Amino acid sequence: MTYSIVDIRKTDTCLKNSIINGINQSTKSIPAIVLYNELGLQYYEKVTYLKEYYLMEAEIDILENKAGQICDYIPEGGSLIELGSGALRKTRLLLDSIEKQKKNVTYYALDLMESELKRTLSSLGKFQYVKLVGLWGVYEDGIEYASNLSGELHKTIMWMGSSIGNFSRDEAANFVKTIQDKAMNPGDLFLIGIDRRNNPDKIAAAYKDPKGINTKFVMNGLNHVNTIFDQPIFDLNNFEHVTMYKDDVGRHESYCKVKNDTTLEFKESKDNPKTVIKLKKDELINIGYSHKYNKAETDALFDFSLLSYVESWTDSQSLYDLHLVYKPPSHFTRKFDSHN
Ligand SMILES: C[S@@+](CC[C@H](N)C(=O)[O-])C[C@H]1O[C@@H](n2cnc3c(N)ncnc32)[C@H](O)[C@@H]1O
Structure with missing residues (x-):
């Protein structure tokens, strides 16, 4: 096992x-x-394997090129907690990078079905440095679990696949703020994949x-x-x-x-x-x-959630973004930054 x-x-x-x-x-x-x-x-x-479902291809494109850079931010001894982990096709790219960097990291995959957690986690094979744990529950259970991981050095919470899009904008902002408030300590990271307001036909x-x-x-x-x-x-x-x-x-x-x-x-x-x-x-x-989120909507989301940008990455066709944000020791909203 x-x-x-x-x-x-x-x-x-x-x-x-x-x-x-x-x-x-x-x-x-x-x-x-x-x-x-x-x-x-x-x-x-x-x-996600359909050619029309560009979101997956775009996220893979980013991870194939930038997984190393993203993993540079995840420290030795830290934990990576993925909300709604799904098939783990993209996560594998991140875990491979962590393994290559020889960092001991615990990866927690949270999803709704125990059988699917077993199927997908076993498809990842064996790692020497990455420890794999499946969390069987809903998002709220995962947030509570993450909040109790305070003994661990550093947390990165991941929410990929533009799953945020399933929430209304208000629900999404409140949910991300709850993650920040309950599950993150200052310095912890949040990695989120968000689809842009692309061409309507696409x-x-x-x-x-x-x-x-x-x-x-x-x-x-x-x-x-x-x-x-x-x-x-x-x-x-x-x-x-x-x-x-x-x-x-x-x-x-x-x-x-x-x-x-x-x-x-x-x-x-x-x-x-x-x-x-x-x-x-x-x-x-x-x-x-x-x-779908434009730049102003994404900025407003992180502003409301009191999270600050670390770095963002875009796919080669500029359709989709991965944002890495962190919980600062204290937060200044854009309103104060712009001296308006
Ligand atoms: C859009 S899929 C994204 C899957 C994967 N993260 C990806 O990027 O391909 C949403 C995932 O979140 C899970 N999910 C949806 N609602 C959830 C909830 N309330 N609690 C936990 N997982 C949930 C689904 O089972 C599914 O695996």
Whole structure:
């Protein structure tokens, strides 16, 4: 065994409740977390191999060229904690660099499914200097776990794949600020991959491919809801995957569209009363956003989170950025810097 897995699940995500509440609103939604069960993670991995899904290629491009520079900032004896580690295809490039630099570093991969943590961590093989640990839980559990690693010398928290885009801008800012506040000590680092406000057609193509892999990924989310409730809530044949990119707000939106009028019936359970929700033909249920960030939005994010830039790296086509920021001993916001 070259890795260990720690079950850190503590947070009650109240998933059934949030699913019912989300669909019961006039603007309907299902929490995007339902996309990431075992099958969903495997579909997502397939999406990342699509030529249209430029985000992955861009992040790999940066890491292939800059992993050494990034790892120069990670000190001997430190820890690297990745939130939502996924397939580890890119992380491998960073870990290889750390290994090459002969630094003893503990890498913690946090994700939702124990089986996928085992599959992906075992695919990394053996390292002499890097110690591998899987953390099985949700983001909040990972932040708490990281906050308790205070005995370790230095922490770098990673959030890659433009996963921040799944949060609204306000949620994202609050979440990153919480990481800074709870999980980081002064001098600790935060490495984040963020997609830019690129050409709208390019963005749209990344999330709706001709092979239909994105669609399978999203439809599997509805199937996962059926599994969560152990009831046939959604008839998948009655839903269609539709997407749109709103350039004015820099947001890609993914929906399940109702083909014919239908009724969803959630049976009574110990958590919820019986709930019946009528859906009209053409009604949309949101199942995920991908927000894109321009420079001002990225600056505002770090400013709000009281984090300061160390260095940023861009891919060769200038589509995507990796930002390394740190928690300073004290923080001066840009407002004070600019003497306005
Ligand atoms: C967009 S994928 C990115 C995967 C990987 N970091 C990459 O860059 O390819 C999001 C990842 O975060 C995980 N994830 C989503 N919501 C999560 C949550 N609330 N807590 C923990 N992990 C989560 C998913 O399971 C998935 O592996």
